[in-house]
Each structure stands twice: as structure tokens, then as C-alpha cells.
Amino acid sequence: MVLALFAASVTLQAADRLISLAPADMLIIVIYFAMVLGIGVYLKRYANTSNEFFLAGREMSAWVAGLSFLSANLGALELMGWAAATYQYGILAAHFYWIAAFPSLACLGLVMMPLYYISKTHSVPGYLHLRYGEATRALSGISFAFMTILMSGINMYAMAIVMKVVLGWNIHFSIWVSSLTVAAYVTLGGLYSAIFNEVLQFFLIWVGVLTVPILGMIEAGGWSGLVMKIHERVHSDEYVHLWSTLGTFSGNPMGVHWTGMALGLGGVIAFGYWSTDFLVIQRAMAAKDLRSARLAPIIAAYFKMMVPLIVILPGLLGLALLPYKLVPEGTPGEGLHTYNEVLPLMLARYCGPGLLGLGITALIAGFMSGMAGNLSAFATVWTYDIYRPYLTKVKSDAQLVVVGRWCTILGVFLSIGAAYFVTQFKSIMDYMQALVSFFIAPLCATVLVGMLWKRATPKAGFWGLLAGTVSSIAMFTLVKVNHSYLAVIALSPNAKEMAENLYRALWSWLICFLVTVIVSLCTAPKPDDQLRGLVWGLTDLPSERGMPLYKRPVFWAAGVGIFFVILQWMFW
């Protein structure tokens, strides 16, 4: 009775929503909120020092760090957005899980993580401070804080829109209840709480959505039945092949050439995201030892490559089985469903009371894990890389924790502000991918050159990063002002927006790389003794001699590589 009244108070009329929840579904959602808050309250007693609050005491096992690493990336928009992209582009969307996972996560675990971990820094901007100096730290810290808040706000708004469309929930209710819950548990338990809840959310996402691919494949008659039904629907084989259609820009629904996919996505965007976005790196830094820190991204890679089972496959099943055609966002017409609704529609297709509540809880969990990741990373970067060096001279460790807690709350309110800001300028949501290419792609070059080349100088780090970021923003603006420049940037008149994102990231990476190298050759480098623990070749790694092969990160990274090759071969 109470749950039914609660549901009625926050929802719109049944006609305005896609799915109706039964009291059992509402009970499942309420229990979820109680559990995540309970975990935050329980863990507060363990988050007393800055090391505990910001880095979870560096005590996490490889499994916990790895699952949390992936969960921070597995937001609800990630789930629904890529299911929608699959409906639109077919299995090509799986590249964002496969080529975007294998080379970059293996490289992070084997090459970059040792330097992040051994340098004992608190953040990626903190590493840049040690490697290049104050100016580069300031530039990357401020751009990261700005990007994190904007992304968090955009995610929050988009999630509220989804909750309104799918469940009929009031937008303000969704924004405030979800964000205040995340704020409460991250403020209380810091990174401990964020990580615990992310691992919990990882399980919920899987068990919540897994019903769709299982029942969908039964209904479709297995993979061959699915391919046949898609062929009947779209009269083309382009939707079920990964690489064979990428020989030309016009030969596939995404309008991308294989070079853009391999170099732009696999080589720059994915590499940049996984290896320099502190949102995910922070989870691996919380590992209990170097071996666990190196294994965390490799464990995440295995699960990342399995995520298409609950994201890409439901999108393909929607394309094959839904009795009506989904349309792009903003298409006028009564009763039409958009691409973005494909995952909730498939949940509603197969899940009755109880299972439906679990599926919706999975979407909410996805949103909250993404937001907790943003908040904990923002609090750390703001406290260590902006507040402490530039705004005040914080003296004690206890003061840092207090500042971190207030920063978490500040981050929530800034995110809520950003969410309401986005409601005024709805097209900003389209720029999320662009935001990544502005800040992440050049940062990747700066970090990579800094880690691998001892000759890279402090001035080169700053000017390279600045040049990469400015050039990326300039390319984006140029195409907005004159759309014909898209053909120049993406190297083909047949290129589409997705290709623009991939190639812009590639060019901004190259510009950053070249400027860093040229300026380095013209300026004075740091002496070797200041670079120990920061650069390959000057850093002594603990020997793995005597360690059984199956315990070595390189063994498991090779396994990811084999898994990757098999998947490419299967869906070529």
C-alpha cells in the first residue's frame, strides 16, 4: 500500500510512460537504495585519513579494484546508449567494447599502471605534476574537474529524461533523489564506499539485464535465426559484420573507415580514456599492491569484452524482434519510440513483475556507479590538484578529509546545476563525445610521451597538452561553422559524425605528440634522478622471477589478446 502510494506520488499518468512497475518492483528499487546508503554508513568508520578517503587505504584486491574499475565506466547511458547505437548501426557498436578494450587496457596494466602506482601519486594530474611540473598539472586538473562536472550533469539529466519516459518519474525527483543518495554514500565512506557500491552495482547490472539476451536468443532461434531476421528487416548484411564492411566510408551504417576505427578509436580514444581518465585509474590505484594494480585493468578487460552480451545483443534483438520500427530522437509523431528506448523496451518485453524491477534497478545502479565515479574522482582532483596547491595551504591530514567530504557535496550541487543548465541547451548532450576528444585524446599523448621518453621536458608537456586541446576545440568549431570541413577532417566526403569524432581525436593526439616532441628538443630536460619512478627505463620494477606464470599480469593480458582475436574472427 505504502509502495503503491509512493509510486503514485512520483509518477505521471500511465499513458505518459513506457513501463508500469508493480509493488514488488518498487520494493526491489527501495531495498537497493537502502542497501547502498547502509554500505555508506557502515564504511564511514573506515574512511578517516586522506589515504583511506581518497584511495580506499590502497587495500583493494585485484578483483575488487578490477570490477570497480569497469563499473565506474558502465553507466546507465553507456548501457542504453550503446544498445541504441546497436539498433542504429548494428554490431559495429561492439568495436567500442572490443577494440576499445584489448590493446588499451592491456597496455595500461602492463606499461602505465606500474608508473602511476610506484610514483605514489593521488591522481593523474598529480602524476603530471611530478613528471612535468606545476603548469601541466594545473591545466589537466582544471580541465578534468570541468569535464567531470559537465559529464556528470549531462548524465544526470539524460538519466532523469529516461526515467521520465520509461517510468513516468518526475525529472526533479529523479535528479535529486539519485544524486543525493550518491552524495550521501560517497561523502560518508569516500572511495571505500564508491568502490564497494560499484562492485555491488556491477553484479546488479548483469543479473538485471541478462534476462533479455537469454530469452531474446530463444525467441530469435539462436544466432543464425537472429541474423536471418535482421536481414529480413533491413535487407542488408552490414549490421552483423565487424570489419568486412569497413573497407569504405559508405559501405557501413556508421560511415567509418577501418583506419578510423583501429587508429582513432582503438589507438587514441580508447587508449586515452582508459589510460589517462582518472575516473577509472583511481580504482586501480586503490589496489593493495603493484601486482593487483596491474591486474585490475586486465580483469576489467575480460568483463568489458563480455558486456556486449547485455548491451549489443539486446540492441540487435530489438532490431530483429520488435514489431515496430524505432526512430531517432526528436522525430515528430504520436506514439513513436526512439532508439534510446530499445533496452527498456526489451526489458518490458520479457520481464514480468520482480524481474522488471531488477532490470530497472540495474539501470539505476548503472547511473549511480557512473556518478559515484565522477564524484570521487572530482573530490580527489579538486582537493589535491586545485584546492591544496592554489586556494589554501591545508596543513593536516584530517583537514584534507574534511575538504574531500565538502568537495563531494560541492561536486553534487555543481552536477545538479550542470544538469539544469543542460535542460536549457539540450544540444549540449550531443557534445559528450566531443568533450572526451577535447581533453582526453591530447592528455593521452602527454602522459604516454612522459612515461616512455625521458627527454620530454616540463615546457613540452604543457605546450603539447595545450596545443592538442586547442586544436581539438578548433576542429570541432570549424565543422560546426562550416560542415564541409567534415570531409577534410575525416578524410572523406562520405564520412559521418561518428567518423569526425574518431579522426578529430586522432589529429589532436598527433598535434599534441608532435608539439611535445619538438618543444622537448628545444628546451632543457629534467635530470635523470628527478625522473626515477616516473619514466620507463629509469624505474626499477619488482622482479617477477620465481612467480608462477599464471600469477603474472602479462599471462592474463595475453589471454585478453586471444579472446579479442577470437571475437574478431567470429564476427568478422
Add this chain to the structure above:
Amino acid sequence: MSKQAHMVPVWFFIGVLLAIYGVIIFAVAVADFRHPSAVVLSQYHPDLFGGILLLLIGGFYTFWFWPGRRKKE
């Protein structure tokens, strides 16, 4: 000894939550067994099997990671 050694492991929380969900979904499935909801393939009773599976996984995790159990061993 590290603080984490005194903590209730995250796997225990996962076990408890999944077990509770298993009980709820199983109970709903049993109550609606003769009149399943009008979803596609409801004749296979996915809620019944899903509930049992969640209960088994959740129960195992709850038992295996029960606070203090592993220390006693």
C-alpha cells in the same frame, strides 16, 4: 593488520542483496504461477528460475563470506 581485514567483505553485501531479491522474485513468481504476466515467453517462467538462481547465488555468497567465518577457519 590492515583496516580491510576487519571489514565486512563486499561479497557479503552482494550475497545478501541478491538473496533478498531472489526471495522477492521467487515469491512473486509462485503467486503468479497460474496467471503469468502477459510478457513474451512467460510460459517458460523466467521469474521462477531467475528467483531460484538469485537465491542460490546470493545464499552462497552470504554463507561463504559471512563476517568472521573465514577468520574462524
